[in-house]
Amino acid sequence: MKSRIIRKSKGEFIFDICINLIGLLVIIIVLVPLIFVVSASFSDPDLVLKGKVFLFPKGITLEPYKMVFQNKDIWQGYRNTIFYTITGTSISVILTVLAAYPLSRKEMAGRKYFMLIILFTMYFNGGLIPTYLLVRNLGLYDRVWALLIPSAISTFNLIVAKTFFESNIPDEMYESAKLDGCGNIRMLMSVVLPLSKAIIAILVLYYAVDQWNSYFNALIYLNNEKLYPLQIILRNILLLGQTEQLGTNAVGMGEKIKMAEGIKYSVIIISSVPILMVYPFVQKYFVKGVMIGSIKG
Numbered sequence: 001m002k003s004r005i006i007r008k009s010k011g012e013f014i015f016d017i018c019i020n021l022i023g024l025l026v027i028i029i030v031l032v033p034l035i036f037v038v039s040a041s042f043s044d045p046d047l048v049l050k051g052k053v054f055l056f057p058k059g060i061t062l063e064p065y066k067m068v069f070q071n072k073d074i075w076q077g078y079r080n081t082i083f084y085t086i087t088g089t090s091i092s093v094i095l096t097v098l099a100a101y102p103l104s105r106k107e108m109a110g111r112k113y114f115m116l117i118i119l120f121t122m123y124f125n126g127g128l129i130p131t132y133l134l135v136r137n138l139g140l141y142d143r144v145w146a147l148l149i150p151s152a153i154s155t156f157n158l159i160v161a162k163t164f165f166e167s168n169i170p171d172e173m174y175e176s177a178k179l180d181g182c183g184n185i186r187m188l189m190s191v192v193l194p195l196s197k198a199i200i201a202i203l204v205l206y207y208a209v210d211q212w213n214s215y216f217n218a219l220i221y222l223n224n225e226k227l228y229p230l231q232i233i234l235r236n237i238l239l240l241g242q243t244e245q246l247g248t249n250a251v252g253m254g255e256k257i258k259m260a261e262g263i264k265y266s267v268i269i270i271s272s273v274p275i276l277m278v279y280p281f282v283q284k285y286f287v288k289g290v291m292i293g294s295i296k297g
Contacts, residue, residue: 041065041269045262064262068237068270076226077233084229085211085275088148092207093200095153100161101188104169122155128220135221146221147214147229157206164199165192205278212275234267 035055040048044059052058068074102108103115125131131150140146169192177187193200215231222228228236 037265037268041262041265043262045258048265049258049261061262064259064266065270067259068263068266071233071237073225073228073233073236074230074270077228077230080227081212081230084144084147084214085208087144088152088211089204089207091148092152092154092157092211093203096158096161096203097188097193097196097200099153100158101165101192102184103158104162104165105174118155118158132220141221142223142227144227147211147217151214151217154206154210157203161199161203164196168199169195208278209275230271234271237263237267 032055036053039055039057040053041064042057042060042062043053044061045064047053047058103111103118105111126134135141135146135150140149173191174187177191182190213231215229215235218227218229218232222232
């Protein structure tokens, strides 16, 4: 039986061309700044300041990277951030799953009221000062837990996980597990989690990226420099590089401006590359996870 070739109409052909052009434009808008930052981090800062660096590095130098990595606080910040990311992500994923699973069960009493309370927190919160006072009164101020506990659960991620459990775990499977004598804990561990690798991978990615890039909570709740995450360390390096220019002679000021420019781009790369390396490990689950809640044919 011969395959039938479906010819596209003129309107469909024009539509496909427009979509491809828009997609190409979006790719260019995203890639060009990234390529420029990478090129600028390896280029001579003087050429970067003069606007001679665009997509390819010129006057390649590693001096900004050397200056950054010679700072012992950078390595301490890396250790702290890795600890915050691994520990915080683990706590967040566990708490999110433990909250989303019962909320996804129809037999849970009052789950609609619980969901209304949870949704309320997406739009309204106590504000910065009450939150700070709460963290301090709980004894979390200037401790690592101040970065892990207050922001442990994201309402958005909780809703996504709940939707996944509702739409991807059939009721018949729950009933079958009940007949086999499974309780809720055993059902979660033996039935639900093995079928939820996609959503768990997405939760890990979302929480890990958020924890890695977080600096505001550390800026508010931490006073001990030994507990600072990498983002705060890099911020301080940039601010120090700028403020030290004041009160110097013209030659010294010019050199410091150049080095500050090189350091600015190198710290962006240093702080971004590690978390980008996580994405390939969850890529196969990402498309499935982000399509949760979409209309199915």
